[in-house]
Amino acid sequence: MSLAVALALGTALALPAVAFADADDSDNLMRKKRFGQNTGTVTTNSNTGGHSQESGSKATTETAVISDGAITPFITADGAAAMQAVADKYAAVVAQGGWPKVPSGKLKKGSTGKGPAALNKRLFMEGYLRAEATEGEYAQVFTSATEDALRRFQRNHGLSVTGVIDGPTLGALNVPADRRLATIKANIPRLAEYSKDIGNRYIVVNIPAQQIEAVNDGKVYSLHNAIVGRPSRPTPVVMTPLTVIRFNPYWNAPASIVEKDIVPRMTSSGASKVMRDMNMKIFNGVGGPEIDPDSVNWRRAVVDNYHFRQEPGGSNAMATAKIEFNSPFGIYLHDTPEPHLFHTGSRFYSSGCVRVDKVAILIDWILQGQDGINSSRIAELAETKERLDKPVTNSPQLRVAYLTSWPTRDGVAAFRSDVYQLDGTGFVVGQPLPVGETQGGKRYVLKPIPRSLEAVDADEAVGFASIFRRSSDRIDASERLPGASSKSTDSLVSLKDPKAKLKAQGRDTGKKKSKAASNGKTRAWTGNRERSASEVMSMPDADGTTAKKPGSKKVASKKAKSGDKSKTAKAKADEKAKTTKSTKVVKKDKTEVAAKKPDAKAVTDKKKALTDATKTASADSKSATQKSNTAKAAKPADCKAGADGKLPAGCKPAAAAKKPPAKPEKTAATPAKTASSTN
Structure with a gap:
């Protein structure tokens, strides 16, 4: 079964008239720039640059009707075979060791030396120059032939066609031959698939080239600059005929854009205001009644239950027209209210749909005057904003293709950047x-x-x-996808470290309470906006009820408590340091004493020591008293010296006055003070 058949299995999912697709970025919807649709025809030829495009700030191509038919279409009936022949040529170059590297330096017509010599050989090996340009007196000269070859090289690589070596051109010249060969091989199966049942009239959207072409009988009729999906929202590959053209259409915003782009704006700026600015209406489902945007809590609503529709005119994302076709991916081609973006170099701006520059030219080619709708009628519809849906009777085929390389008529390959990084993955359609x-x-x-x-x-x-x-x-x-488990963690710390585990679990000492205090400002993220938890709680539900909003005083109270507890913790640490270094008596206030309880065993030991000291002092005092009484009992009643100066028998000379012993209560006071200082 071919890939085209496999993809066709999804056509049962083709969307009805109300198409929901990943269309334009809502940033573009919000802009108010208006424009006058230019339906005039621009005529040009291949000398304007053809399929040129580089990633600079300015586009290198213009939308035009091609007069000479010299541009090779992206896709032809024999494109795969032609590409295989090109691959064989590049393989021969690789087998020879590749082409030489062109040295840096600004080379232009008239330059001479080793630089032009390397350039001539490089262009010859890929097929842009004849062998004579690399031989004899012109081998080291930047000739007119060199300039012409360089212009064709620049055109085929989407660069500015100047005929002068600049930075982007030098970079493209020095891509190795084996890498170019790999790119060619990746595109051969794509060309084979895209060319199936293509017919004589068809439209090709080449995503990497950011261009659209309308082809009649193998010749490009018109070439249009295009805006395609950005790398984060890629444009899918589609193979199908066109079905209907809608003039001045409604834009039915897809749920993906409503959720990611529109709802965040509504919740930040006000639902009704955003709807007015965007010229949109909201309905209770497709075909349901219109609802008041302010009657719904959009932070909690399921966007799939609502139909967001932008009205014609103004800044409508579809502008003047929309080209629809059957696709399981729900994309379409359309006009845009911002035509100035087509003049930029890298046009990967959309959310998957394709915007067409000068869409009136393409629509005129598609309808071919069907039912009297010619270029004049198309211009009138764009002016009056009249709504009109026109099914296409003689429908051309459409190929939304991903080609990073394709064959040209001079036997070489054209290349574009692999912006979605799909080369080498086997990607063809999808x-x-x-x-x-x-x-x-x-x-x-x-x-x-x-x-x-x-x-x-x-x-x-x-x-x-x-x-x-x-x-x-x-x-x-x-x-x-539903039911799948995440392979990564949202933790900001390594959980191999035990301390890190505590931090991740909110158990980090000294920080847990501050974290709790900050929870009053927890943020609820949706898309590109953030709202505080209190703001989310205050929004009305779909049934009109409102959740209770936490008061600001409570938040302030939590912060105050957190600060008090933090101070208490610091006081504890300071007090502990003072206790271990000093025996000085310190008065404690009730808060400090309650916060610092002494160790039970230490208090018991200190009390015991105090009791023992008191007992010892009391015993010493009692012993001294007993000795004094004994001495008094043994002493004679009258021990005064007589006239001769001698003492009576049994009396001893009086001893020198001694300092009385310390009173017991004073002796016990010292350990009491020491014990007090440790409490």
Whole structure:
């Protein structure tokens, strides 16, 4: 079964007249720049640059009707065979060791030396110059032939066609031959698939080239600058005929854009105001009654239950027209209210849909005057904003293609950047995943990923966690599907460290309380906005009820308590240091004494020591008293010296006065003071 058949299995999911698609970024919807649709025809030829495009600030191409048919279409019936022949030529170059490196320096017509010599050989080996340019007296000269070859090289690589060596041109010249060969090989199966049943009239959107072409009988009729999906929201590859053209259409905002882009604006700026600014209405489901935007709590609402519709005119995302076709991915081609973006070099701006420069030229070519709708009628519809849906009767085929290389008429290959990083992955058709993501090891899917509430929740979780992840981390898209488990952690610390585990669990000493205090400002993230928890709680629900909003006083109280506890902890630490170094008596206030309880065993030991000291002092005092009494009893009643100066028998000379012993209560006071200082 071919890939085209496999993809066709998803056409049962083709969207009805109300198409929900990943269309434009809502940033563009909010801008108010108006424009006058230019339906005039610009005529040009291949000398204007053809399929040129570089990633600079200014576009290198212009939308035009091609007069000479000299530009090779992106896709032809024999494109795969022609590409295989080109691959064989490049393989021969690789086998010879590749082409020489062109030295840096600004080379232009008239330059001579080793630089032009290397350039001539480089262009010859890829097929842009004849062999004579690398031989004889002109081998080291930048000739007119060199300039012409360089211009064709620049055109085929999407560069500014100047005929002068500049930075981007030098970079393209020095891409190794083996890398170019790999790119060619990646595009051969794509060309083979895209060319199936293509017919004589078809439209090709080449995503990497950011261009659209209308082809008649193998010749490019018109070439249009295009805006395609950015790498985070890639444009899918589609193979199908066109079905209907809607003039001045409504824009039915897809749930993905409502959720990621519109709702965040509504919750931050006011639902009714945003709806007025965007010229939108909200309905209770498709076909349901219109509702008041302010009657719903959009922070809690399920966006899939509502139909967001932008009215014609003004800043309508579709502007004057929309080109629809059957697609399981729900994309379409359309006009834009911002035509100035087509003049920029890198036009990967959209959310998956394709914006067409000078869409009136393309529509006129598609309808071919059907039902009297010619260029004049198309211009009138754009002016009056009249709503008109016109099914296409003689429908051309459409190929929304991913070609990073294709064959040209002079036998060489054209190249573009692999912006979605799909070369080498086997990608041909389907939906590319955002750059850096995979599902089941693949960079793409063949069918749309089903949308569910679980998927929405997973998207929000991945979006929130990605704020903290390093840029080197990769997120597998399968993690975002219902029932899948996350392979990564949102923790900001390594859980191998025990201290880090405590921090991650909110048990870090001294910081736990401050964390609790900050919880009053917990942020609720959705898309690109953040709201405090108190603001979320204050929003009305769909039934009109309002959750209780925590008061600001409570938050302040929590902060105050946190500060008091922090001070108490510091006082404890200071008191402990003083206790171990000093025996000085310190008066304690009740808060400090209650906060610092002494060790029970230490208090018991100190009390025991105090008791023993008191007992010892009391015993010493009692002993001294007893000795004094004994001495008094043994002493004669009259021991005064006589006339001769002698004492009576039994009397002894009086001893020198001695300092009386310390009183027991004073002796016991010292240990009491010491014990007090340790409490």
